[in-house]
Amino acid sequence: MTSSRKKLPGELRSARWFAPDDLRSFGHRSRVMQMGYSQAEFTDKPVIAIINTWSDINQCHTHFKQRVEDVKRGVLQAGGFPLELPAISLSESAVKPTTMLYRNMLAMETEELIRSHPIDGVVLMGGCDKTTPGLMMGATSAGVPAIYVPAGPMLRGNWKGHVLGSGSDAWKFWDERRAGNISKEEWIGIEGGIARSAGTCMTMGTAATMMGIAEAMGMTLPGASSIPAVDANHVRMCADAGRRIVDMVWEDLTPAKILTRPAFENAIVIAMAMGCSTNAIIHVISMARRAGCDIGLDDFDAFSRKVPVIANIRPNGDTYLMEDFYYAGGLPGLMSRIPDRLHLDAITVNGKTLGENIAGAEVYNDDVIRTVDNPLYHEGALAVLKGNIAPDGCVMKPSACEPRYFKHAGPALVFDDYPSMKAAVEDENLDVTADHILILRNAGPQGGPGMPEWGMLPIPKKLVKQGVRDMLRMSDARMSGTSYGACILHVAPEAYIGGPLALVKTGDIISVDIPNRTINMEVSDEELARRRAEWTPPPKRFERGYGWMFSKHIRQANDGCDFDFLETDFGAPVGEPSIY
Known part of the structure; x- marks a missing residue:
């Protein structure tokens, strides 16, 4: 509980600027008065x-x-x-x-x-x-x-009687447009109705x-x-x-x-x-x-x-x-x-x-806010997976993906950057099936740079036209919270700094087991060692400015992506600025 003792006016932090009868505080007070305030408005x-x-x-x-x-x-x-x-x-x-x-x-x-x-x-x-x-x-x-x-x-959004949800329905209707089921004119109507x-x-x-x-x-x-x-x-x-x-x-x-x-x-x-x-x-x-x-x-x-x-x-x-x-x-x-x-x-x-x-809070609609006996999903929204492809962990949102992907093994289809992935998924001749696991790498905290929301990789157009609306996708990027589907994200360490994700090759079998919280690439330790010896770091993202500082001090996803020098264990704050 809060203390019953009340702070006194002279103990206010601002009093160090305004209270003393000296030249420096004269300057502080006079400049506030310059803005049209009287001393009675800010003193004590x-x-x-x-x-x-x-x-x-x-x-x-x-x-x-x-x-x-x-x-x-x-x-x-x-x-x-x-x-x-x-x-x-x-x-x-x-x-x-x-x-x-x-x-x-x-x-x-x-x-x-x-x-x-x-x-x-x-x-x-x-x-x-x-x-x-x-x-x-x-x-x-x-x-x-x-x-x-x-x-x-x-x-809430609205279009032709449909209740639209920002982000989520954008992804859904975009796939319908890619499949040829929505016209350009209808798409413009969705653009105007989804955010009101x-x-x-x-x-x-x-x-x-x-x-x-x-x-x-x-x-x-x-x-x-x-x-x-x-x-x-x-x-x-x-x-x-x-x-x-x-x-x-x-x-x-x-x-x-x-x-x-x-x-x-x-x-x-x-x-x-x-x-x-x-x-x-x-x-x-x-x-x-x-x-x-x-x-x-x-x-x-x-x-x-x-x-x-x-x-x-x-x-x-x-x-x-x-x-x-x-x-x-x-x-x-x-x-x-x-x-x-x-x-x-x-x-x-x-x-x-x-x-x-x-105390006394109520629920007025049992379908919007369910009871624990009638949940939307029996476990929490997120799962943390670990394995040889993500030794420091990766995350998934099982509550928003198809249950058939809770246990799955399939061949990897690997992309090293966003532009090549974006071009490939629009290619209707792409060699891909719904069992493939799409992988986008070099999109983490340093590789992105900044860990963009690229993790909900688009379903390849070839599969969209076949009616596929979900498949396993993996990345060291993030995804929008409005996104959905079988997306495995925040793979740590990221590929850009040499995490195991950097060593995956197209065709490698990736096995995912959400109930047991595991994710692995079925590649021998010897083969991974050989690939690591051949791996070369990507070029630097920044040479100067804020980006340079960012790349020097950003922590990995499993550590929250703060700057190392800002975390509490780096050292206590220096304290208050000196008042001359």
């Missing part, structure tokens, strides 16, 4: 940073331009002094090669914005895939009281997953993670968050008091029950290690064995979307169905325990 009050990831090219956050004013309203009502600090926006659909290349940049920017300014507490505004973990990682390292405001999902409002993907993709995880960890107000972006409840939640952060400053309720190992275990449990994106593994590991908690792949696999998928949301289910999930009871409703699997005594940003927050 918590200064609240609002780190806003709005931009003109981030479609998920278009409403943040207005919502930041609602957060400010709440801060002012509670007696704080709000300051908006824009940060890199990371639009998932616009940034190439991938926003994952810049997640750590956002984390660094967030940490340094807080550390270098007179900030007592922070409201983090994010939602689009990498913004949630980036903001949370930075705020965790900075250490001031923080609360997360999720962007919320967009409204501000907000994140409304499927259980990475955005919805990470917003739910933020709530499960206790970093959002109860029920905040799934409010539709354009719902009036979202406006009220933003103002509530603004009011609450001021109290958190006085209470000194910092991320270190919330983000404990039980909080991260709650996050993993909820991720599994929601039918989460595979990206959750990378982001939770990185966030946990920023908080000094040693969370790894084995934790995910252990919880996967005992937590069923009970959120019937695409791409796991066929019908419902996040709007339905919210009106069915949202995350509090889902958590109320699995209390025995949660640490109910974990503290949250409102100062109450998780158990207190979900």
Whole structure:
């Protein structure tokens, strides 16, 4: 629980800038007054940073331009002094090669914005895939009281009476177009109907997953993670968050008091029950290690064995979307169905325990949020596989693929880069069957660069025309959380740095056994040793700048893809900037 002692005004971090009667503080105060504020507006009050990831090219956050004013309203009502600090926006659909290349940049920017300014507490505004973990990682390292405001999902899509889900239905209907079943004019209609409002993907993709995880960890107000972006409840939640952060400053309720190992275990449990994106593994590991908690792949696999998928949301289910999930009871409703699997005594940003927050929560639609006796999938959403092709592990989402691939052996069809793979799958003379295992390599953290979402390799057009809609695919890349199918991802170590995936040849037999969590290439150790001796590293991806730094310090997927120098075990933060 939070301490009953309240912080005094002179103990505010911002007081170091504004309180002393000296020339340096005269400069700080006079420059704030230059902006039109009187000293009464910022003296002896918590200064609240609002780190806003709005931009003109981030479609998920278009409403943040207005919502930041609602957060400010709440801060002012509670007696704080709000300051908006824009940060890199990371639009998932616009940034190439991938926003994952810049997640750590956002984390660094967030940490340094807080550390270098007179900030007592922070409201983090994010939602689009990498913004949630980036903001949370930075705020965790900075250490001031923080609360997360999720962007919320967009409204459900619509086209000719079809309810469309972002991402998931794009993949599905694209295959139908490739098969000749949808015209160009119909395709344009789908483009205009699949995304109808501000907000994140409304499927259980990475955005919805990470917003739910933020709530499960206790970093959002109860029920905040799934409010539709354009719902009036979202406006009220933003103002509530603004009011609450001021109290958190006085209470000194910092991320270190919330983000404990039980909080991260709650996050993993909820991720599994929601039918989460595979990206959750990378982001939770990185966030946990920023908080000094040693969370790894084995934790995910252990919880996967005992937590069923009970959120019937695409791409796991066929019908419902996040709007339905919210009106069915949202995350509090889902958590109320699995209390025995949660640490109910974990503290949250409102100062109450998780158990207190979900007391009285209800579910209003038993098909959208299932019971544990009637789950969508009897184990958790993700499985971690290991073997001679992935000694440090790889991940799969069995809840979103055809069960016939749970045990499968087939010949590899290997591609060394994305362009050659993309060209080959459109070749109707490609020598491929539904039993093949497509492999794309050199697409990991360093090889991509940045580990792009290329892991849901397209089904070869030849097979699409035969009616095939799923097959085993493997990569050291990631895939969108809105994706589905028998995709094996995050193969570690990646091929670019000489992981065993680099040694696979077309025709090698790959065996996959999800129940036993194994994946192997049926190649002798002697042959693999011979191939390794012949392997030559690919050319460098970067020679300068941020990319050069990225390639020097990025960790592998099983370690969360953080920079090594930012993890807690690299060393404690230097501390506060000196005030001259």
